[in-house]
Amino acid sequence: MASISNLIPKHHLLSSPKPQFTLRINEAFKTSFSGTGSKISHSFLPHSVARDVPSSLSKTAVAIDGLPAKKGLETDPKALWERYTEWLYQHKELGLYLDVSRIGFSEEFVKEMEPRFMKAFKAMEELEKGAISNPDEGRMVGHYWLRNPKLAPNSFLRLQIENTLEAICAFSEEIVGGKIKPPSSPDGRFTQILSVGIGGSALGPQFVAEALAPDNPPLKIRFIDNTDPAGIDHQIAQLGPKLASTLVIVISKSGGTPETRNGLLEVQKAFREAGLNFAKQGVAITQENSLLDNTARIEGWLARFPMFDWVGGRTSEMSAVGLLAAALQGIDIKEMLAGASLMDEANRTPVVKNNPAALLALCWYWASGGVGSKDMVVLPYKDSLLLFSRYLQQLVMESLGKEFDLNGNRVNQGLTVYGNKGSTDQHAYIQQLREGVHNFFATFIEVLRDRPPGHDWELEPGVTCGDYLFGMLQGTRSALYANGRESITVTVQEVTPRSVGALIALYERAVGIYASLVNVNAYHQPGVEAGKKAAGEVLALQKRVLAVLNEASCMDPVEPLSIEKVADRCHAPEDIEMIYKIIAHMAANDRAIIAEGDCGSPRSVKVFLGECNVDALYD
Numbered sequence: 218m219a220s221i222s223n224l225i226p227k228h229h230l231l232s233s234p235k236p237q238f239t240l241r242i243n244e245a246f247k248t249s250f251s252g253t254g255s256k257i258s259h260s261f262l263p264h265s266v267a268r269d270v271p272s273s274l275s276k277t278a279v280a281i282d283g284l285p286a287k288k289g290l291e292t293d294p295k296a297l298w299e300r301y302t303e304w305l306y307q308h309k310e311l312g313l314y315l316d317v318s319r320i321g322f323s324e325e326f327v328k329e330m331e332p333r334f335m336k337a338f339k340a341m342e343e344l345e346k347g348a349i350s351n352p353d354e355g356r357m358v359g360h361y362w363l364r365n366p367k368l369a370p371n372s373f374l375r376l377q378i379e380n381t382l383e384a385i386c387a388f389s390e391e392i393v394g395g396k397i398k399p400p401s402s403p404d405g406r407f408t409q410i411l412s413v414g415i416g417g418s419a420l421g422p423q424f425v426a427e428a429l430a431p432d433n434p435p436l437k438i439r440f441i442d443n444t445d446p447a448g449i450d451h452q453i454a455q456l457g458p459k460l461a462s463t464l465v466i467v468i469s470k471s472g473g474t475p476e477t478r479n480g481l482l483e484v485q486k487a488f489r490e491a492g493l494n495f496a497k498q499g500v501a502i503t504q505e506n507s508l509l510d511n512t513a514r515i516e517g518w519l520a521r522f523p524m525f526d527w528v529g530g531r532t533s534e535m536s537a538v539g540l541l542a543a544a545l546q547g548i549d550i551k552e553m554l555a556g557a558s559l560m561d562e563a564n565r566t567p568v569v570k571n572n573p574a575a576l577l578a579l580c581w582y583w584a585s586g587g588v589g590s591k592d593m594v595v596l597p598y599k600d601s602l603l604l605f606s607r608y609l610q611q612l613v614m615e616s617l618g619k620e621f622d623l624n625g626n627r628v629n630q631g632l633t634v635y636g637n638k639g640s641t642d643q644h645a646y647i648q649q650l651r652e653g654v655h656n657f658f659a660t661f662i663e664v665l666r667d668r669p670p671g672h673d674w675e676l677e678p679g680v681t682c683g684d685y686l687f688g689m690l691q692g693t694r695s696a697l698y699a700n701g702r703e704s705i706t707v708t709v710q711e712v713t714p715r716s717v718g719a720l721i722a723l724y725e726r727a728v729g730i731y732a733s734l735v736n737v738n739a740y741h742q743p744g745v746e747a748g749k750k751a752a753g754e755v756l757a758l759q760k761r762v763l764a765v766l767n768e769a770s771c772m773d774p775v776e777p778l779s780i781e782k783v784a785d786r787c788h789a790p791e792d793i794e795m796i797y798k799i800i801a802h803m804a805a806n807d808r809a810i811i812a813e814g815d816c817g818s819p820r821s822v823k824v825f826l827g828e829c830n831v832d833a834l835y836d
């Protein structure tokens with residue numbers, strides 16, 4: 218294994234000697250590994266798992282000193298080099314590499330997984346042909362058609378995709394070129410985008426903006442992706458007078474997500490207060506006839522673009538959801554689509570070794586025992602890719618985190634994703650990754666090109682700033698591996714629309730294939746509803762609390778109520794804790810007044826409303 222001392226000039230190591238980076242440590246661990254050569258055993262698997270995973274996964278390494286043994290990872294530098302070259306995947310046209318050599322799967326495991334992969338490839342083929350691959354919602358899953366409309370199962374869908382793309386290009390040209398102008402902007406053209414949306418209607422556009430927007434984009438983007446009033450105020454305040462030249466894009470597939478609706482209402486209020494006509498600056502991206510679509514149509518918004526039933530929120534970056542904002546920021550969206558399409562093509566190869574998405578799925582399965590027993594830490598070593606891990610968090614966790622499999626068995630599947638960027642995270646939590654609880658595997662995202670050509674310089678003889686970043690990545694990869702921590706490395710030449718499109722497509726497909734391997738529906742999200750429903754119930758309870766407090770506050774004299782009394786009068790004694798929390802929140806926002814006691818001892822509190830709302834008494 219390469220020592221970091223080969224990668225970073227000696228005198229730099231001197232200032233911060235990190236012995237764990239050297240070959241010596243690697244050697245030391247060699248003795249405690251249970252396997253050598255390509256014979257690899259696997260430990261740490263929960264017993265329940267061992268039943269239904271390939272037998273090569275459930276072999277347990279010999280325990281040393283009473284501790285569970287490490288996985289027997291290859292440590293011989295020559296054998297590792299061989300493993301590296303043997304398994305290195307390259308996509309020539311995309312300039313993308315996938316190195317899985319630091320994941321310790323054995324040939325035996327790959328062989329055992331073969332039938333599952335064949336099944337997954339078949340499922341993917343059918344999905345692309347228009348099968349109802351989201352059975353719980355009775356929907357097709359068509360995000361692959363977005364970058365290759367010819368694949369769409371019928372000409373109606375193909376035309377829908379092509380026409381939408383054309384409309385996006387035409388509209389963004391007119392906006393950027395100043396043909397469509399904001400009605401009362403002193404700048405005479407749109408200069409800002411305020412994108413309102415959440416989840417899949419925000420994460421893709423946020424990631425792509427951070428990754429690809431030029432330093433001086435034709436329109437600069439901001440996001441409202443929550444129902445946090447202070448966060449919304451902040452975005453609007455930052456726009457200030459530029460609100461007049463802001464294009465507001467409201468994105469919601471369903472058209473009824475409360476956070477997005479609230480964001481819209483808040484922005485519309487800001488427009489009213491600034492004396493601006495929102496409709497002339499508003500754009501909706503949503504399914505036809507959704508609440509949002511109908512509102513936009515009735516109010517005569519500037520434009521509406523469709524979202525399709527067969528595209529899931531978390532795979533919608535290459536629909537209008539991601540493409541419109543990208544085009545308006547001057548990002549070449551056709552290149553993004555081309556990158557994704559090339560990657561999709563590669564991912565159709567029915568040979569695991571030559572199929573990058575399948576290789577990823579294979580690694581995930583091996584590393585996490587096929588049950589998500591290890592987390593995936595995603596570390597792009599490039600600032601512009603900072604939001605990739607956040608984007609992947611939804612893509613992976615909402616797709617794979619399922620209670621039941623497709624046959625209705627309780628499986629509680631999933632794969633936890635987190636990470637920010639390297640080398641920054643080396644100064645935050647890599648300590649634990651290397652030495653602490655062994656509950657993860659890493660994915661490094663490497664970008665070969667440090668800077669645009671002609672801009673580089675040596676900050677010391679023979680060494681650029683980018684060499685340090687490179688050294689940090691390689692060093693961390695080696696140091697983690699030396700301590701039995703596995704990793705994948707995805708390498709791209711540059712961060713371009715093409716490579717970003719390819720990365721998105723790579724992970725979309727890996728998630729789809731992995732879902733097949735573990736037999737879950739990757740395309741629904743039943744668990745999300747529980748939280749939404751509960752939030753709705755809290756708001757309904759708040760209305761009852763308000764009515765009770767209002768009645769008591771309209772008495773003469775005003776009758777401050779204890780929390781118990783409020784709960785009683787709401788006929789909801791079982792909800793007393795929630796009622797207390799509602800009251801404490803209202804008090805903190807000057808909407809209820811604490812007459813007695815304090816919130817630290819809830820039983821002491823007596824509360825009333827500052828004003829009596831007589832009308833509400835008769836509602």
Ligand SMILES: O=P(O)(O)OC[C@H]1O[C@H](O)[C@H](O)[C@@H](O)[C@@H]1O
Pocket residue numbers: 415416417418468469470471472473474477530531615742745
């Ligand atoms: O686009 P929308 O319909 O507003 O949905 C936004 C988000 O809402 C839900 O919470 C789903 O779990 C996400 O998958 C979705 O992306």
